[in-house]
Amino acid sequence: MDWLKKLASLLVIIGALNWGSVGLFDFNLVTEIFGSATTVTKVVYSLVGLSGVWTALDYFKK
Known part of the structure; x- marks a missing residue:
């Protein structure tokens, strides 16, 4: 399950960076790559x- 923690942490970091770029630069990398409102x-x-x-x-479990 250690790999799942690492994957979840990586996705949280990616999400945080994406929301930071939305807030600071009005640029959404996810929609730029995959399109707006697509299944992906x-x-x-x-x-x-x-x-x-x-x-x-996991954080509050400790």
């Missing part, structure tokens, strides 16, 4: 969100 974009956002939940649960 929704999957990426869902995986980032689930990774955030997983990371938070």
Whole structure:
């Protein structure tokens, strides 16, 4: 399960950097790469969100 923690952490970092670029530069890298409202974009956002939940649960479990 160590690989799952690392993957979740990586996706959380990617999500944070993406939201930072949206806030600072009005630039969304995910939609630039995959398009707006595509299935792949929704999957990426869902995986980032689930990774955030997983990371938070792991953090508070300790």
